[in-house]
Amino acid sequence: MRPSTRLAPRSLSCLYGFLLFLVVVSTGASAQERTAVIGTEVTVSQWSDPLEALGTLRADESVTISATVTAVVREVNFGDGDEVEAGDLLVQLExxxxxxxxxxxxxxxxxxxxxxxxxxxxxxxxxxxxxxxxxxxxxxxxxxxxxxxxxxxxxxHRLRAPFDGVVGFRDISPGSLVTPGDELTTLDKLDVVKLDFRVPEGFLSTLERGQSIRATAAAYEDQTFEGEVTSIGTRIDPTTRSVQVRAEIENPERLLRPGMLMITTLERQVRDALVVPESVLIPRGERQYVLVIDTEDDNRVEQREIEIGERREGQVEILEGVDEGELLISHGVQRVRDGDQVELLGIANDENGIRDILERHRDDRDDA
Missing domain, CATH: 1.10.287 (Helix Hairpins)
Incomplete structure (x- = not known):
């Protein structure tokens, strides 16, 4: 089968922005000596070292309603999937x-x-x-x-709900003969669910109660569920060399069900960190550099070596080399050298995208 070459909408948008940037830069370079660039500020944001694992959901409380005597069913006071309160009479036996x-x-x-x-x-x-x-x-x-x-x-002979929850299927009818151990229905408390997953023992020292987790399920691909770690196992499994961790997730809409498989991301070592887009990096061997714009020196560029930490999609943590608020070149890096003076088209951030900056700059040039 011939591989598909169709680009995702996000990829098309990025490609369009990059081509537009090249057009603007080329036009600017021919009109003046300074190279047009787009900058980004070094910001402080919450950062963590994520650890992914597969987890299985459990109900906060779960019980099987069964008979303890041999008797005939006289009344059944629930339907499939009904929500009941603690103390409600579910089944009355003769x-x-x-x-x-x-x-x-x-x-x-x-x-x-x-x-x-x-x-x-x-x-x-x-x-x-x-x-x-x-x-x-x-x-x-x-x-x-x-x-x-x-x-x-x-x-x-009176089977009542031991706690608030949702009953399962009704598989009995009045007149049925039940004996001890017969399963009449199930009852699950689902407003909060428990997520059990395993973490390699090497990460045990980084685990603690209260850590945040994010989880996704195949049934809800576009939705992320958040919770926190409530307990950590007291034993290491000698076969898998892992420890069991349990987190709780609020489930007010009853979307999550016991037994579901979830991809879990554990947020470890949460901290405030200096964060910049990966596009600012200039790798040279094992070293990393950035181009800092000095706005007080007429947008003169300084090449500076930095030390980076962890990476995540599109972003990187900076440990040393720059300070919060400094302005770095994020687009146009390959066309600038240390000591150059540049034309700053704009500063990209969450509210001011690269495409917006380039289109606004092009419109300004057309008007001029």
């Missing part, structure tokens, strides 16, 4: 036998309570012994314990 036992035992309790009352009155008149009173009281306590036991069995 408990007629237990209810009958409860009424019988309650009647027996009333009888035992009356017996205690009679024995106490007889003792107060010296017509009964203290032992008879104590025996009657013991029998009453016994029947009260039986009532508590029956009520506990009745509660086993």
């Amino acid at each position: 408990d007629g036998e237990e209810q009958a036992q409860l009424r019988s035992t309650q009647a027996l309790r009333d009888e035992r309570a009356n017996a205690v009352s009679r024995a106490t009155q007889l003792q107060s008149r010296n017509l009964g012994s203290r032992a008879d009173v104590e025996d009657s009281q013991a029998q009453l306590r016994q029947v009260e314990a039986e009532i508590d036991e029956i009520r506990a069995r009745i509660m086993e």
Whole structure:
């Protein structure tokens, strides 16, 4: 198959800007001695050393609702995917036998309570012994314990939501016979999700709670989810030589689901750093240089050696060699030498793009 040569819109835009820049520079060079350039300022911004890993999502709380007794389903009070609150009755099992036992035992309790009352009155008149009173009281306590036991069995017939969450599929109907361990539905708390991923043990010293993470999922390619590290494993896996890390991500719209695979970027060693576009760099062997514009000396250029740190898409961290606010040449670098005086067409930043600068300069020349 013949490879495609179609350029992405962003690439076409960059190519258009570069060609336009060459036209403007060529026109400017023929009209005057100074070379036209575009500058950029050295700025301070938040920087970090990203570490990528694959992670799997888990619900903040997750449970399988199952029966603990053998009984027939009487009521099902939820539908597929319903949101429920803690304490909501999800499934009611038949408990007629237990209810009958409860009424019988309650009647027996009333009888035992009356017996205690009679024995106490007889003792107060010296017509009964203290032992008879104590025996009657013991029998009453016994029947009260039986009532508590029956009520506990009745509660086993009422399956309630242990926390706020979203139920799964409903696979049972009234009249179904369930036995202990039968899965009736699932319940997940999804307003917050947990993301588990593994990091090589060599990075253990750079991990700490509270670190920021960014994650993306195949289902939402254009969306980035942010969270923070909440816990770090206490053991290193001897097979993979990695440690498990857990982060939490807010999920108010319920977009993320347990089991999803996410590409996770962990922001390590967050700091304020001097940042410039990669286009300012002039590599020579293992050394890096930039061209600094001295606006107080009529835009004279000084070539200066710098020390760079980490890189990220389109940007580079500068450790030494320049200061915040200094003006560097970002476009036109190859046409300028140390000591030259240049024509500054504009300063590129987030609000003033290269294409805007070049088109504005071309319009000014046309008007002139």
